[in-house]
Amino acid sequence: MEQYLIVCPLVFLAGLVDAIAGGGGLISLPAYFLAGVPTYTALATNKLGSTMGTVVSTVRLAKNGYVNFKIAGFAAVASVIGAVAGANLTLMADETIVRHMMIAVLPVVAFYVLRNKDLGDCEKTNTKTEGQMAVLSFFIALAMGIYDGFYGPGTGTFLILLLCGVAKMDIKRAAGVTKVLNLSSNVAALITFFVNRRVDCRLGLAAGIFCIAGHYIGSGMVVSNGKKVIRPVILVVLAILFVKLLEENI
Numbered sequence: 001m002e003q004y005l006i007v008c009p010l011v012f013l014a015g016l017v018d019a020i021a022g023g024g025g026l027i028s029l030p031a032y033f034l035a036g037v038p039t040y041t042a043l044a045t046n047k048l049g050s051t052m053g054t055v056v057s058t059v060r061l062a063k064n065g066y067v068n069f070k071i072a073g074f075a076a077v078a079s080v081i082g083a084v085a086g087a088n089l090t091l092m093a094d095e096t097i098v099r100h101m102m103i104a105v106l107p108v109v110a111f112y113v114l115r116n117k118d119l120g121d122c123e124k125t126n127t128k129t130e131g132q133m134a135v136l137s138f139f140i141a142l143a144m145g146i147y148d149g150f151y152g153p154g155t156g157t158f159l160i161l162l163l164c165g166v167a168k169m170d171i172k173r174a175a176g177v178t179k180v181l182n183l184s185s186n187v188a189a190l191i192t193f194f195v196n197r198r199v200d201c202r203l204g205l206a207a208g209i210f211c212i213a214g215h216y217i218g219s220g221m222v223v224s225n226g227k228k229v230i231r232p233v234i235l236v237v238l239a240i241l242f243v244k245l246l247e248e249n250i
Helices: 002-021 025-034 039-063 069-090 096-115 130-150 155-165 171-195 201-225 227-249
Strands: none
Touching: 002 025, 002 039, 002 201, 025 039, 025 227, 039 069, 039 171, 039 201, 069 130, 069 171, 096 227, 130 155, 130 171, 155 171
């Protein structure tokens, strides 16, 4: 019961943040560790809860027209391939290398967001053709799918930044495509973990209910507030991840 009391409220908060700007794993994964769940079981069970929540925010954003299914469907293939590869790697390897890499990368990403005040809403937005966006999104999804399957926290945030900055999507549509890619990689990684019997189904399903509530509320905030909500939340998420990584590696 103590595990449920620790994990479920924090997973609700994680779902809220994840639906707005990604990065919910920064909150939910440490919650499992705090509750004493073993590392690989925590990684696997976290995928179950986050997958349930991501379904809700994906559907809600799609209903409001923020998902380009041609681009998202094409890139989702790469996301699945990457996630399966990443999940298998994490069962064999230590994530320490990735965490050290992230310490160097995060300040650069935060600087980009601070410098680009018109994130996802400038003269360069939508300057790429749909074909160019699809190709760029495919490679972005492949790289982030590997990371999501291997470790995960911050994936949604990085996807939004890359889809806006590289593929030149506006921020609401980037958020919609991000949800599809996140859902695809979550499902692929979850199946891999299921096959390897790493998932605590009871805890994961309970956490998933709270995650669904967080995603429903958070996706509504994206629809109503857009960039005003997303940009500051991205900065907060990046700061939390950076501090967490420093604590773990110093």
